[in-house]
Amino acid sequence: MKFFIDTANLIEIKEAQSLGILDGVTTNPSLMAKEGISGKKNIFNHYKSICDIVDGDVSAEVISTNFNGMIEEAEQLCKIDDKIVIKIPMILEGIKAIKYLTKKKIKTNCTLIFSCGQALLAAKAGATYVSPFIGRLDDVSTSGLKLIEEIREVFNNYSFQTQILAASVRHTMHIIECAKMGAEVMTAPLSAIKNLANHPLTDLGLAKFLDDHKKSNK
Numbered sequence: 001m002k003f004f005i006d007t008a009n010l011i012e013i014k015e016a017q018s019l020g021i022l023d024g025v026t027t028n029p030s031l032m033a034k035e036g037i038s039g040k041k042n043i044f045n046h047y048k049s050i051c052d053i054v055d056g057d058v059s060a061e062v063i064s065t066n067f068n069g070m071i072e073e074a075e076q077l078c079k080i081d082d083k084i085v086i087k088i089p090m091i092l093e094g095i096k097a098i099k100y101l102t103k104k105k106i107k108t109n110c111t112l113i114f115s116c117g118q119a120l121l122a123a124k125a126g127a128t129y130v131s132p133f134i135g136r137l138d139d140v141s142t143s144g145l146k147l148i149e150e151i152r153e154v155f156n157n158y159s160f161q162t163q164i165l166a167a168s169v170r171h172t173m174h175i176i177e178c179a180k181m182g183a184e185v186m187t188a189p190l191s192a193i194k195n196l197a198n199h200p201l202t203d204l205g206l207a208k209f210l211d212d213h214k215k216s217n218k
Helices: 010-018 029-034 040-053 067-078 093-105 116-125 134-139 144-158 172-181 188-193 199-218
Strands: 004-005 024-026 057-061 084-089 108-114 129-132 163-166 185-188
Touching: 004 010, 004 188, 010 040, 010 188, 024 163, 024 185, 040 057, 040 067, 057 108, 067 084, 067 093, 084 093, 093 108, 093 116, 116 129, 116 144, 116 199, 129 144, 134 172, 144 172, 163 172, 163 199, 172 185, 172 188, 185 188
Parallel strands: 004 024, 004 185, 024 057, 057 084, 084 108, 108 129, 129 163, 163 185
Antiparallel strands: none
């Protein structure tokens, strides 16, 4: 499973990269706004800064909702760095844009996926990634993990090359369950990634080892 971090915070990205397990970054307009990044020039410069830190794909989202606007933005974003993946919303104009960009051999990430049918449309159009938002589904009493399972089954049936990018991941169990179901990628906050390393028995065991070592070297 590839590990992406879902943030626009350069400090968090650098920390995740330093762990040696980071495969990419996902961003969106809300995450940019959270960091106080606004204006086209500043946003593009920030994407470049992210690309300079990481080795893998960096999803950069378009804000247009019509085909021509999406393509114009995508062509501009692609010039920032070869690592840029164009993040396209799951709307019919977005499907048309994904198909067009796929023919141009430009990577795409279809975002705001909330149903298996939406994922199927994106895969048919040739999306590199589909991003089911599992946490947001959980928020409305619908199983986000069940959606991952359904998409995995459909993609396996027809050997789609589109990768499942589990998004809106909230905690470690989301990550574990998505890994068990075969999602190729997950994107999560740094805290959820770091919490994978935590276990009270590890802490107790390490404390015991260090205490015994200290006693034996008196």
